[in-house]
Amino acid sequence: MSILSGILRFARRKPLGAFGGAVVIFMITIAVLAPVIVPADPYTHNPSASYEPPSWKYLAGTDVFGRDQLSRIIYGSRVSLFVGFASVIIGTTVGVVIGVTSAYVGGKFDLVVQRFIDTMMGFPGLVVVLVMVVALGPSLLNVTLAIAFNYFDKVIRLSRSSALSVKEEPYVLAAVAIGARTWRILTRYMIPNCLAPVFVLATQQLGAAIVIVASLSFLGLGVQPPTPSWGNMLQSAAKTNMELAPWLSIFPGVALALLTFSFAVFGDALRDVLDPRMRGT
Amino acid sequence: MKAYVAKRILLFVPTLFFASLLIFGAMRVLPGDVAARILSDEDQAYVTQEQYEQLRTSLGLNDPLAVQYGTWIWSMMNGQFGGESLATREPISEMVSRRLRVTALLALYTIIITMIVSIPLGILAAIYQDRWPDYVIRIFTITGNSIPNFWLALMLLLFMVLVLQWSPPLRYRPVWDDPTAHFLKIIWPVLILAWGYTAFMTRITRSNVLEVLRQDYVRTARSKGLHEIVVLGRHVLRNALIPVITVAGFYLSFLLSGSLILENIFSIPGIGQGIIAGARERDYPVIQSLTLLLVFFLLGINLIVDLLYKIIDPRIDFAK
Numbered sequence: 001m002s003i004l005s006g007i008l009r010f011a012r013r014k015p016l017g018a019f020g021g022a023v024v025i026f027m028i029t030i031a032v033l034a035p036v037i038v039p040a041d042p043y044t045h046n047p048s049a050s051y052e053p054p055s056w057k058y059l060a061g062t063d064v065f066g067r068d069q070l071s072r073i074i075y076g077s078r079v080s081l082f083v084g085f086a087s088v089i090i091g092t093t094v095g096v097v098i099g100v101t102s103a104y105v106g107g108k109f110d111l112v113v114q115r116f117i118d119t120m121m122g123f124p125g126l127v128v129v130l131v132m133v134v135a136l137g138p139s140l141l142n143v144t145l146a147i148a149f150n151y152f153d154k155v156i157r158l159s160r161s162s163a164l165s166v167k168e169e170p171y172v173l174a175a176v177a178i179g180a181r182t183w184r185i186l187t188r189y190m191i192p193n194c195l196a197p198v199f200v201l202a203t204q205q206l207g208a209a210i211v212i213v214a215s216l217s218f219l220g221l222g223v224q225p226p227t228p229s230w231g232n233m234l235q236s237a238a239k240t241n242m243e244l245a246p247w248l249s250i251f252p253g254v255a256l257a258l259l260t261f262s263f264a265v266f267g268d269a270l271r272d273v274l275d276p277r278m279r280g281t
Numbered sequence: 282m283k284a285y286v287a288k289r290i291l292l293f294v295p296t297l298f299f300a301s302l303l304i305f306g307a308m309r310v311l312p313g314d315v316a317a318r319i320l321s322d323e324d325q326a327y328v329t330q331e332q333y334e335q336l337r338t339s340l341g342l343n344d345p346l347a348v349q350y351g352t353w354i355w356s357m358m359n360g361q362f363g364g365e366s367l368a369t370r371e372p373i374s375e376m377v378s379r380r381l382r383v384t385a386l387l388a389l390y391t392i393i394i395t396m397i398v399s400i401p402l403g404i405l406a407a408i409y410q411d412r413w414p415d416y417v418i419r420i421f422t423i424t425g426n427s428i429p430n431f432w433l434a435l436m437l438l439l440f441m442v443l444v445l446q447w448s449p450p451l452r453y454r455p456v457w458d459d460p461t462a463h464f465l466k467i468i469w470p471v472l473i474l475a476w477g478y479t480a481f482m483t484r485i486t487r488s489n490v491l492e493v494l495r496q497d498y499v500r501t502a503r504s505k506g507l508h509e510i511v512v513l514g515r516h517v518l519r520n521a522l523i524p525v526i527t528v529a530g531f532y533l534s535f536l537l538s539g540s541l542i543l544e545n546i547f548s549i550p551g552i553g554q555g556i557i558a559g560a561r562e563r564d565y566p567v568i569q570s571l572t573l574l575l576v577f578f579l580l581g582i583n584l585i586v587d588l589l590y591k592i593i594d595p596r597i598d599f600a601k
Contacts, residue, residue, distance in 0.1 A: 115295060115296065115299060118292070118296050119296050119299040119300050119303065123300065123534070123576055123579075124534040124535070124537040124538040124541070124575060124576075124579065125534065125535070125538050126538035126541050126542070127537075127538065127541070127556070127572055127575060130541070130556065130557075130560055130568075131304060131307045131308075131568065131572055132307060133560075134307075134560045134563065134568060135307040135308060207427065211429045214429060214431075214432075215429065215430075215431055218542070219542065219545065219557055219560075219561075220561065221560060221561070234431070234432060237435075238435055238546070242435070242439050242442065243439065243442045243443050246439055246443065249432075249435045249436070249439060250436070250439075253429070253435065253436065256429055256432060257427065257428045257429060257432060260427045260428075260429060261423070261424075264423065264426060264427045265423065
């Protein structure tokens with residue numbers, strides 16, 4: 001009951017954010033149910049239906065092999081969402097543990113962590129991911145790890161700075177005073193109280209991760225065909241004569257832009273609600 | 282002040298050293314080794330152990346890691362930039378001098394357009410907060426932030442071909458050779474990058490102006506009967522625009538990430554195109570050297586911006 005009224009209040013205060021959240025939930029549902037709802041198999045070649053423009057039979061048209069584009073877009077959402085969520089979960093977990101520990105322990109460990117963050121901030125994001133993917137080889141898992149690596153420095157920075165103030169809170173000092181172990185202080189008192197801003201960052205990173213994986217696949221360095229992803233669909237659309245079959249380059253991009261837009265507005269609304277200090281920035 | 286500058290410059294060196302170690306390390310954790318991959322890429326049916334060892338020695342792969350790292354760093358400093366490309370045999374130093382100019386121009390045009398557009402937009406959005414100009418600008422910035430660059434580029438190309446029946450010139454030309462062709466080629470990625478950059482800078486400008494508008498000295502200026510334009514120009518903007526400069530430097534790394542892809546789509550022969558081509562060909566010396574160079578410039582620019590910021594705004598506490 002209270003959850004439902006909370007959602008309703010959020011929707012009234014932040015209609016655009018609620019729209020974003022709804023689109024995200026819709027996309028997740030589609031990705032999970034993909035095998036059940038696709039109109040055709042995304043891998044089956046059908047030479048007689050090559051380059052069919054959008055019609056009632058093929059809502060988003062077909063590609064050179066006659067594969068149904070709508071089905072491929074639906075399957076492609078799985079790649080985007082998997083990489084998005086997996087990289088954010090990995091990056092956030094590792095980042096928060098390092099960031100909060102670094103703030104709490106201080107000393108040499110903290111110094112090394114700070115230098116590391118400074119260095120990482122100097123790299124253009126896509127370059128880090130690119131270098132890692134080249135080193136590890138292009139695959140779904142490696143792309144996910146590379147994106148998580150490119151993001152966890154920001155988590156460290158954010159969680160470290162909030163941990164520095166949480167560290168001085170009376171309840172942490174009280175825990176220290178009664179002789180609680182470091183590990184217990186970190187997991188029970190420090191980390192839970194540093195999570196709100198990190199959570200907001202994570203929502204915003206979801207959109208960024210989805211753009212990065214699409215960009216990499218577009219460059220041929222991400223998810224490899226025939227596995228459909230929005231990025232490699234756009235890549236093959238750009239390689240053939242684009243003006244011959246414009247629907248091939250339009251629809252996967254619309255799906256991509258809609259999802260990143262939704263994550264962006266949802267993240268912004270969440271930030272306004274959870275973190276009033278950053279409102280309006 | 283002096284101590285701060287010295288500290289900031291001293292920090293630059295270990296940060297760069299750390300960056301070079303990361304890049305070098307990433308290039309060495311490859312599954313399989315470089316020589317084997319190069320040989321397997323070439324159309325040779327059979328490779329003798331001798332050829333393989335010869336290649337390893339010529340690539341310097343048989344040296345200890347510390348020696349390899351030292352050789353690479355030394356060549357970065359004396360302008361050799363790690364020898365030559367494995368794929369094209371072009372010396373990397375030539376590649377750098379050719380490509381760096383193009384990317385620098387691309388970034389420069391983008392920054393100029395962004396500054397001209399975003400600062401007035403940000404001010405406008407702040408003055409008309411929560412009224413229709415603010416909403417229009419907000420839609421412009423949200424879309425600029427969330428439409429992926431490379432798809433926007435594809436749509437632009439598609440639009441030009443289908444609707445305008447026109448495409449950008451095939452080859453990139455330097456400004457002085459053929460200004461028209463140069464601008465017609467480079468302006469498209471610049472506009473796309475500038476949209477994303479403007480979106481970001483407009484938001485920052487807006488929130489800074491809003492914050493300054495709430496200050497007591499602005500109320501004082503208004504209450505003593507100054508014209509609104511004087512209040513804005515002399516009291517608000519001067520204070521609001523300083524932080525905008527720092528953030529502009531910070532965004533530069535996003536700008537370069539974007540140009541990495543856009544240079545490819547619009548076939549602009551810059552650093553980004555070089556890195557991607559290197560990544561596709563597994564051209565390790567090229568990726569390694571170009572990446573470090575890019576990081577060097579970014580760190581350098583951030584350092585300069587940071588120092589400028591402290592000089593412009595005397596309120597900053599140097600002890601921090």
